[in-house]
Amino acid sequence: MKLEKLLKSMELLESGDTVSGFPTLLFFPIGHNSTNPINLEAGHTVVGLYKFLKKHAQIPFKLQRPT
Numbered sequence: 001m002k003l004e005k006l007l008k009s010m011e012l013l014e015s016g017d018t019v020s021g022f023p024t025l026l027f028f029p030i031g032h033n034s035t036n037p038i039n040l041e042a043g044h045t046v047v048g049l050y051k052f053l054k055k056h057a058q059i060p061f062k063l064q065r066p067t
Helices: 002-009 046-056
Strands: none
Touching: none
């Protein structure tokens, strides 16, 4: 897969990691090993992304519903 080769060439993925779908979302939290990002395993929905970020983000945040 082209994206997988690109990420490995940029040393963003370790040799055993794979890109299994599109879009593949990789999260690099502050202080986390940059060669081993956290892969978004949740469903690619707004709610899934929000829950993932609340769990893994180092900086607390709140989202407001659009008016």
